[in-house]
Amino acid sequence: MKEVGIMGNDLTKGAKRVVADLRELAELTSDEHGAQRVAWTPTWQKARDWFAAKAREAGAEVTVDTAGNSWAKIAGVSPDAVAIGSHLDCVPNGGWLDGALGAVVTLEVLRRYGKGATPKKTIYAVSWADEEGARFGRNLIGSSAASGTLDIADIIDRVDNQGVKLTDALAAHNVLVDDILGAHEEFKQKNITEYLELHIEQGPVLESLNKQVACVYGITGCERHALKFIGQAAHAGSFPTLMRQDAFLAAAQASLAFKEIALKYDGVCTVGKVSVTPDVVTIVPETCLISLDQRSIDPAVLKSMNDDARAVSAKAASDQGVVVRWEKIWTIAPTMFDARLTELCKQAVEEETGEPKTIFSGPLHDAAEMAKLVPSIMMFAMSARGLSHCQQEDTPDEAVETAVRAFLRLADKVIQ
Numbered sequence: 354m355k356e357v358g359i360m361g362n363d364l365t366k367g368a369k370r371v372v373a374d375l376r377e378l379a380e381l382t383s384d385e386h387g388a389q390r391v392a393w394t395p396t397w398q399k400a401r402d403w404f405a406a407k408a409r410e411a412g413a414e415v416t417v418d419t420a421g422n423s424w425a426k427i428a429g430v431s432p433d434a435v436a437i438g439s440h441l442d443c444v445p446n447g448g449w450l451d452g453a454l455g456a457v458v459t460l461e462v463l464r465r466y467g468k469g470a471t472p473k474k475t476i477y478a479v480s481w482a483d484e485e486g487a488r489f490g491r492n493l494i495g496s497s498a499a500s501g502t503l504d505i506a507d508i509i510d511r512v513d514n515q516g517v518k519l520t521d522a523l524a525a526h527n528v529l530v531d532d533i534l535g536a537h538e539e540f541k542q543k544n545i546t547e548y549l550e551l552h553i554e555q556g557p558v559l560e561s562l563n564k565q566v567a568c569v570y571g572i573t574g575c576e577r578h579a580l581k582f583i584g585q586a587a588h589a590g591s592f593p594t595l596m597r598q599d600a601f602l603a604a605a606q607a608s609l610a611f612k613e614i615a616l617k618y619d620g621v622c623t624v625g626k627v628s629v630t631p632d633v634v635t636i637v638p639e640t641c642l643i644s645l646d647q648r649s650i651d652p653a654v655l656k657s658m659n660d661d662a663r664a665v666s667a668k669a670a671s672d673q674g675v676v677v678r679w680e681k682i683w684t685i686a687p688t689m690f691d692a693r694l695t696e697l698c699k700q701a702v703e704e705e706t707g708e709p710k711t712i713f714s715g716p717l718h719d720a721a722e723m724a725k726l727v728p729s730i731m732m733f734a735m736s737a738r739g740l741s742h743c744q745q746e747d748t749p750d751e752a753v754e755t756a757v758r759a760f761l762r763l764a765d766k767v768i769q
């Protein structure tokens with residue numbers, strides 16, 4: 354909106370360069386089904402080489418840490434450093450913006466500071482390795498190695514769908530699992546005092562509010578569990594309805610109640626997996642296994658949602674004459690971003706759009722790992738139809754440019 358003076362002109366040109374770079378990267382790393390930059394593949398490497406060449410062109414020095422994260426550095430007056438990043442890897446048949454937007458915008462930050470006067474703070478543009486976990490099922494590998502939270506035991510035995518071992522796939526990119534946590538030591542030596550990340554929303558909220566960009570003040574926490582309802586298999590013809598112990602009906606009743614919990618607390622509850630045994634049309638289901646994924650930005654609300662889910666699942670089981678057992682899959686507490694950076698981010702969004710719009714993130718991002726170590730913040734660009742992790746993922750150029758301009762303003766505020 355405010356586009357006056359030299360800075361406004363710079364921002365406008367910079368935002369257009371970012372869109373052009375994104376198109377170039379998509380052209381280089383997509384086929385007719387979408388983007389194919391799956392981590393630890395030749396196409397991903399091609400994207401990284403492209404990124405490194407552009408970063409060097411901007412005047413940065415590029416290195417790779419022991420976890421395969423790429424770091425492009427421009428030394429500042431102060432050794433205190435601002436890290437700005439996202440990921441170049443994507444899901445198979447992915448979109449052109451997930452991760453790429455936040456990685457490519459860092460090139461423009463490097464160009465703003467690489468050839469001119471020395472910036473106040475040192476700048477690192479980081480492209481995290483394997484954010485998506487698309488191939489080996491563990492996401493945030495590079496950023497969690499850098500934050501020091503990666504558990505080697507959790508990844509060492511993993512194998513992809515083709516039978517390739519994770520250790521071999523990483524070794525082909527010079528990443529040795531035994532040394533991967535060295536990235537944490539390297540991170541500490543970089544003296545990073547802030548982390549900034551731009552990403553697409555990957556959901557429909559901003560579009561529904563007719564907003565192009567927002568400051569992200571936190572990332573939801575998650576309670577993820579497997580629920581097994583156990584009843585009694587019986588003949589579908591001979592057992593009267595009220596005498597059955599139908600495990601599926603209990604799971605279905607509980608699932609409908611989970612939706613009410615989500616609405617009551619303004620969180621989300623998802624039953625994404627359902628399976629019954631014996632899975633035969635003429636047999637009343639003996640067991641029904643469902644997954645439950647619950648998310649909220651408020652830790653107290655998340656706990657209440659989980660407590661309520663346990664209560665309604667017990668009631669559903671009892672109503673249907675079955676039992677239910679819970680098993681934890683994974684949990685993570687909500688992440689609240691740094692208050693000072695949230696304020697600067699809101700200002701940047703307001704300067705660009707006239708309104709300090711804020712939102713929280715449902716998906717996890719590399720910034721969640723960084724927030725464990727240093728003050729961090731994210732900014733979201735709207736996603737058309739909320740779609741992501743698919744070829745249809747899109748954001749109109751105009752909205753990408755608005756988000757980039759707002760993000761460059763934020764970077765300037767933090768660096769200078």
Ligand SMILES: [Zn+2]
Pocket residue numbers: 440451452484552
């Ligand atoms: Zn992403």
